[in-house]
Amino acid sequence: MVNITLPDNSVKQFEEGVTGLDIAKSISEGLARNVLSVKVNGEVWDATRPIMEDARIKLLTWDDKEGRATMWHSSAHLMAEAVEKLYPGVKFGIGPDIDQGFYYDIDLGEKSITDADFRKIEDTMLQLARQKQAFDREEKSKKEALDYFSKKGDEYKLELIDELQDGEITFYKSGDFVDLCRGPHLPDTSPIKAVKILSVAGAYWRGDETRKQLTRLYGITFPKQKQLKEYLELLEEAKKRDHRKLGKELEIYTFSQKVGPGLPLWLPKGAQLRERLEQFLKKVQQDAGYEPVITPHIGKVELYKTSGHYAKYGEDSFKPIQTPVKNEEFFLKPMNCPHHCEIYKYKPRSYRDLPIRMAEFGTVYRYEQSGELHGLTRVRGFTQDDAHIFCTHDQIKSEFNGVIDIVMHIFKALDFKEFITQVSLRDSRDKEKYIGTDENWEKAEKAILEVAEERGLDAKIEYGEAAFYGPKMDFMVKDALGREWQLGTIQVDYNLPDRFNMEYVGADNMPHRPAMIHRAPFGSMERFVAVLIEHCAGKFPLWLTPEQAIVLPISEKYQKYAEKVLKLLNNYDIRALIDDRSEKTGKKIRDAELKKIPFMLIVGEKEEGDGTVSVRKQGEGDLGTFSIEKFAEMVNREVEEMIAP
RNA sequence: GCCUAUGUAGCUCAGUUGGUCAGAGCAGCUGAUUUGUAAUCAGCCGGUCGGCGGUUCGAAUCCGUCCAUAGGCUCCA
Numbered sequence: 001m002v003n004i005t006l007p008d009n010s011v012k013q014f015e016e017g018v019t020g021l022d023i024a025k026s027i028s029e030g031l032a033r034n035v036l037s038v039k040v041n042g043e044v045w046d047a048t049r050p051i052m053e054d055a056r057i058k059l060l061t062w063d064d065k066e067g068r069a070t071m072w073h074s075s076a077h078l079m080a081e082a083v084e085k086l087y088p089g090v091k092f093g094i095g096p097d098i099d100q101g102f103y104y105d106i107d108l109g110e111k112s113i114t115d116a117d118f119r120k121i122e123d124t125m126l127q128l129a130r131q132k133q134a135f136d137r138e139e140k141s142k143k144e145a146l147d148y149f150s151k152k153g154d155e156y157k158l159e160l161i162d163e164l165q166d167g168e169i170t171f172y173k174s175g176d177f178v179d180l181c182r183g184p185h186l187p188d189t190s191p192i193k194a195v196k197i198l199s200v201a202g203a204y205w206r207g208d209e210t211r212k213q214l215t216r217l218y219g220i221t222f223p224k225q226k227q228l229k230e231y232l233e234l235l236e237e238a239k240k241r242d243h244r245k246l247g248k249e250l251e252i253y254t255f256s257q258k259v260g261p262g263l264p265l266w267l268p269k270g271a272q273l274r275e276r277l278e279q280f281l282k283k284v285q286q287d288a289g290y291e292p293v294i295t296p297h298i299g300k301v302e303l304y305k306t307s308g309h310y311a312k313y314g315e316d317s318f319k320p321i322q323t324p325v326k327n328e329e330f331f332l333k334p335m336n337c338p339h340h341c342e343i344y345k346y347k348p349r350s351y352r353d354l355p356i357r358m359a360e361f362g363t364v365y366r367y368e369q370s371g372e373l374h375g376l377t378r379v380r381g382f383t384q385d386d387a388h389i390f391c392t393h394d395q396i397k398s399e400f401n402g403v404i405d406i407v408m409h410i411f412k413a414l415d416f417k418e419f420i421t422q423v424s425l426r427d428s429r430d431k432e433k434y435i436g437t438d439e440n441w442e443k444a445e446k447a448i449l450e451v452a453e454e455r456g457l458d459a460k461i462e463y464g465e466a467a468f469y470g471p472k473m474d475f476m477v478k479d480a481l482g483r484e485w486q487l488g489t490i491q492v493d494y495n496l497p498d499r500f501n502m503e504y505v506g507a508d509n510m511p512h513r514p515a516m517i518h519r520a521p522f523g524s525m526e527r528f529v530a531v532l533i534e535h536c537a538g539k540f541p542l543w544l545t546p547e548q549a550i551v552l553p554i555s556e557k558y559q560k561y562a563e564k565v566l567k568l569l570n571n572y573d574i575r576a577l578i579d580d581r582s583e584k585t586g587k588k589i590r591d592a593e594l595k596k597i598p599f600m601l602i603v604g605e606k607e608e609g610d611g612t613v614s615v616r617k618q619g620e621g622d623l624g625t626f627s628i629e630k631f632a633e634m635v636n637r638e639v640e641e642m643i644a645p
Numbered sequence: 646g647c648c649u650a651u652g653u654a655g656c657u658c659a660g661u662u663g664g665u666c667a668g669a670g671c672a673g674c675u676g677a678u679u680u681g682u683a684a685u686c687a688g689c690c691g692g693u694c695g696g697c698g699g700u701u702c703g704a705a706u707c708c709g710u711c712c713a714u715a716g717g718c719u720c721c722a
């Protein structure tokens with residue numbers, strides 16, 4: 001007998017070799033129907049795999065993340081089976097589950113799959129799923145495994161097997177499809193009731209662009225048709241929030257083929273919005289002891305050779321700019337730091353001067369690969385809200401804290417409640433990869449971890465993700481479609497102080513090397529505004545929006561009064577405009593709603609009579625009648641509250 | 646850069662097998678209307694159908710190529 005501990009800590013006895021499915025049946029038939037896999041001592045297993053010793057288990061269903069992962073992983077096999085049936089002779093790479101669904105990388109040889117083929121793959125999958133094919137687990141020796149796939153001629157699987165140890169190789173068979181796979185899988189294909197092939201894309205084998213490109217097929221499945229429908233509706237909703245759509249509609253930015261791809265043109269409303277963001281941060285930075293600096297957009301090639309950026313950005317980037325002077329070359333700056341390093345160096349520095357915090361909204365240019373450009377989130381010319389802090393190694397912790405204050409202040413003012421904090425440390429087993437002394441790395445990494453802990457940031461810690469020049473902390477936010485974008489970043493740098501031979505005179509009257517921190521709370525203005533648009537679905541926070549209110553006179557007769565209202569509002573620092581078109585009020589309201597202007601102030605005979613406005617809030621409706629003073633107070637109070645630290 | 650799609654007025658989209666197929670709505674302009682919480686009416690303007698080649702008596706429609714965009718891959722703010 002084995003003792004099985006359930007999540008509620010109750011212990012039940014079963015025969016040795018009992019399966020998760022058996023246990024589910026002993027609880028209820030309904031549960032048995034819904035169980036997708038089982039967690040056994042923290043490891044996810046097939047629900048049909050025998051349990052041979054005492055264990056703590058959790059039955060996994062669609063409501064569990066791991067349950068869905070099992071379903072999707074099995075669905076990837078099902079899709080592969082369907083593809084093999086429809087396109088005999090194809091070879092398979094890898095086919096994992098992902099956050100939302102699954103994919104399979106396929107070598108189709110001469111054939112190709114386009115979205116016109118999705119339907120027939122979906123149909124075949126459903127047809128196979130209905131056969132209730134069991135997923136059978138089989139342990140294989142390395143030799144057996146290699147034999148099988150050499151006979152099949154699938155060099156991808158052979159390569160994968162080659163890297164595995166004998167004794168840890170398992171195959172799964174469902175229907176006619178046999179795959180190298182760690183599992184776990186569904187008991188059978190029957191829970192897969194709704195299928196959607198989402199997209200087809202090229203993907204390099206093992207992510208290596210020097211190797212063959214396979215066809216990656218993305219899909220998603222659900223236990224109920226209704227869930228698929230809801231998922232597709234969710235995708236539609238997400239599309240409505242897309243900054244590329246809203247950015248166009250709200251006239252934030254545009255691109256011109258003549259100016260060039262990846263080079264955004266900020267329209268008046270977008271420029272206003274961006275300037276307001278910049279003013280906000282400038283004020284915060286001023287209060288935090290930053291000093292503004294301004295540097296040019298280009299610098300001599302030698303500058304970037306010193307900084308080391310030439311090696312990284314020189315080859316696949318904008319080519320240097322020639323001058324009439326022979327051998328004189330300038331580089332469009334891909335980073336602001338080299339210029340700032342030179343500012344540090346323009347005079348001798350004392351330990352009493354540190355920390356020095358140099359801030360600049362610096363525009364940089366990087367030649368991103370053409371396939372990488374994406375709205376405002378990935379462009380070729382962008383402005384970083386950059387600053388470099390030069391400090392002693394002992395000051396790193398307090399400087400980090402100061403930067404996080406700024407990041408949190410920004411997130412609060414913009415109502416970013418959900419963000420991911422990632423701390424990237426070095427891989428201590430591979431120290432050669434990194435520049436800087438052990439002692440300094442340890443000190444900085446400890447400081448970052450302590451800061452994250454003290455502030456309750458719940459940071460994801462990634463070892464080996466640090467830059468070669470120092471550890472860092474990044475802040476990430478998801479866009480409308482769930483893709484993560486890195487916004488703010490704080491990075492320690494041991495490299496540039498060396499390369500630029502920076503020094504300060506210590507209390508001991510000896511030269512010392514300062515530490516350097518790069519930081520950008522927004523990341524870049526372009527990406528930040530893009531993510532902001534998606535985050536608020538185009539309804540910008542009141543303090544930021546280009547137009548806070550629009551005055552809607554009922555008819556031409558109240559035009560004069562509308563102008564008076566506008567003037568008063570301007571006196572209260574409220575940004576407003578008048579819709580003086582000869583349209584009906586309903587139309588003016590509709591247009592203002594679509595433009596997402598927060599407040600509509602309707603004025604007619606009644607309002608003119610008692611010097612008031614009738615306030616309608618965007619997305620909410622009529623708020624009633626306000627005196628202009630009271631309305632202004634309400635707006636200004638809301639603004640104050642949002643941007644307060 | 647690579648894979649797979651897409652590209653028709655400022656915007657959103659029709660356009661069946663190549664032959665009155667260059668259209669609609671919104672926006673814009675003009676005029677009428679003077680309007681009370683999500684669309685007043687009428688008229689007008691607007692496109693060498695992404696660019697360039699080719700096939701054809703004839704191309705928005707078929708083919709090639711280039712450019713741009715979209716979803717991925719690699720890379721990054």
